[in-house]
Amino acid sequence: SDIYRAGISGARPAVPVHPDALERAARRALSAEAFVYIQGGAGTGRTMDANRAAFARRQVWPRPLRDVSSRDLSTTFLGRTRPTPLLLAPLGVMELAHAQADLAVARAAASLGIPYVLSNQASFPMEQVAHEAPAGPRLFQLYWSSSDELNASLLRRAEASGCEAIVVTLDTHLLGWRTQDLDLAYLPFTRGLGIAQYTSDPVFQQLVRERARASADQPAARVRMTAKTVAAGVSMARKTRGITGAGVRDGLRSPLPRVAVETFLDVFSTPALTWDDLPKARAWTSLPILLKGIVHPDDAVRAMDAGLDGVWVSNHGGRQIDDAVPTLDVLEKIVARVDGRAPVVFDSGVRGGADAFIALAMGATAVAIGRPYAYGLAVAGEDGVREVMRNILAELDITLGLSGHTAIAEVTRDAIRDVP
Numbered sequence: 001s002d003i004y005r006a007g008i009s010g011a012r013p014a015v016p017v018h019p020d021a022l023e024r025a026a027r028r029a030l031s032a033e034a035f036v037y038i039q040g041g042a043g044t045g046r047t048m049d050a051n052r053a054a055f056a057r058r059q060v061w062p063r064p065l066r067d068v069s070s071r072d073l074s075t076t077f078l079g080r081t082r083p084t085p086l087l088l089a090p091l092g093v094m095e096l097a098h099a100q101a102d103l104a105v106a107r108a109a110a111s112l113g114i115p116y117v118l119s120n121q122a123s124f125p126m127e128q129v130a131h132e133a134p135a136g137p138r139l140f141q142l143y144w145s146s147s148d149e150l151n152a153s154l155l156r157r158a159e160a161s162g163c164e165a166i167v168v169t170l171d172t173h174l175l176g177w178r179t180q181d182l183d184l185a186y187l188p189f190t191r192g193l194g195i196a197q198y199t200s201d202p203v204f205q206q207l208v209r210e211r212a213r214a215s216a217d218q219p220a221a222r223v224r225m226t227a228k229t230v231a232a233g234v235s236m237a238r239k240t241r242g243i244t245g246a247g248v249r250d251g252l253r254s255p256l257p258r259v260a261v262e263t264f265l266d267v268f269s270t271p272a273l274t275w276d277d278l279p280k281a282r283a284w285t286s287l288p289i290l291l292k293g294i295v296h297p298d299d300a301v302r303a304m305d306a307g308l309d310g311v312w313v314s315n316h317g318g319r320q321i322d323d324a325v326p327t328l329d330v331l332e333k334i335v336a337r338v339d340g341r342a343p344v345v346f347d348s349g350v351r352g353g354a355d356a357f358i359a360l361a362m363g364a365t366a367v368a369i370g371r372p373y374a375y376g377l378a379v380a381g382e383d384g385v386r387e388v389m390r391n392i393l394a395e396l397d398i399t400l401g402l403s404g405h406t407a408i409a410e411v412t413r414d415a416i417r418d419v420p
């Protein structure tokens with residue numbers, strides 16, 4: 001009702017309310033490269049479309065006359081009662097959207113009591129984010145580095161800076177085939193963007209020093225290594241899509257010492273990671289550990305059997321594989337197999353409160369929002385993030401009431417139906 005009242009008083013919204021208009025406003029606010037990096041998906045974008053189409057195959061089934069005059073969006077997640085069932089998904093490189101990046105997001109999240117999952121590829125160190133919004137609930141998302149010392153250090157810092165849990169993202173051990181980014185020969189990471197968690201880390205700094213020393217000893221090897229690491233990401237694109245060498249040269253024009261960017265590219269991911277490695281994380285932290293990027297029910301069961309603390313059903317917003325399974329289509333099976341043993345977070349394609357309602361009805365414990373808040377950040381900074389999230393919450397609240405419910409826990413499968 002605040003939103004309606006603001007409208008009556010003539011106050012203009014900071015961000016467009018319709019999700020498509022919001023996306024268009026972000027496109028206008030951003031450079032082509034930044035917008036494409038945020039908005040784009042893998043291949044031809046069919047996974048993104050499938051994520052949305054899966055929502056269109058479900059419908060809310062309203063039941064009037066049930067006294068919905070007072071409604072409660074609160075939800076229990078990771079042992080605490082939260083004011084809402086939403087999370088802010090980890091988004092890397094948000095300096096592309098706004099100079100205040102994660103700091104602005106953290107302030108907005110804290111003001112709403114929404115847990116913010118800070119990205120491994122954030123633009124500010126986690127300690128600075130914690131300092132900016134000390135009261136805000138936070139989780140830390142890890143990309144499992146090939147350096148165990150670095151993983152251990154990042155998780156130690158997450159714990160020390162007040163994160164409640166660790167989210168290990170499992171779907172990005174290789175970077176997806178992002179056609180639009182490739183067409184613009186744009187690789188933000190090779191410019192040294194989104195690597196603040198690393199450059200602020202003592203273990204990473206040591207790795208950089210070691211590498212700098214080694215390359216000073218061996219200048220020829222350094223040249224070869226530079227060519228190898230930086231060109232790796234675009235060499236295929238050059239071969240198959242005729243991108244010129246300009247992208248490679250451009251990528252090397254980094255605000256950071258080249259050796260730091262090269263070290264990052266070396267340690268960023270672990271394609272060799274298997275289930276056998278996961279127990280190591282238990283030694284690195286006593287925080288609960290959730291696995292993000294689970295889309296197969298058998299993997300959800302395996303996560304439970306391995307003693308993990310939650311699964312996060314995600315296809316990375318359709319950014320990793322073209323023609324991947326839409327997350328909403330696998331959610332119910334995963335919820336059934338997890339069988340209440342642990343929380344099941346859901347994301348990919350949620351654009352409004354009715355979408356969140358559907359995911360909750362299908363058994364999600366919490367629903368994470370990705371691109372919409374990045375668009376809010378691009379259009380109006382901290383206020384934009386807050387307003388986008390408030391709009392989603394307002395629609396969720398209205399949908400809850402109009403469908404005949406007064407609390408999130410009441411929203412079960414019979415609140416929706418599949419399109420015949």
Ligand code: FNR
Pocket residue numbers: 037038039089090091092093119120121122141169292314315316317318319347348349350368369370371372374
């Ligand atoms: C992401 N995502 C992501 N995931 C993650 O675990 N670590 C990360 O650093 C990032 N970075 C990132 C950047 C950008 C620009 C986008 C759009 C996405 C994936 C993200 O956490 C989430 O899974 C999706 O964004 C959810 O889909 P929607 O809501 O964007 O459709």
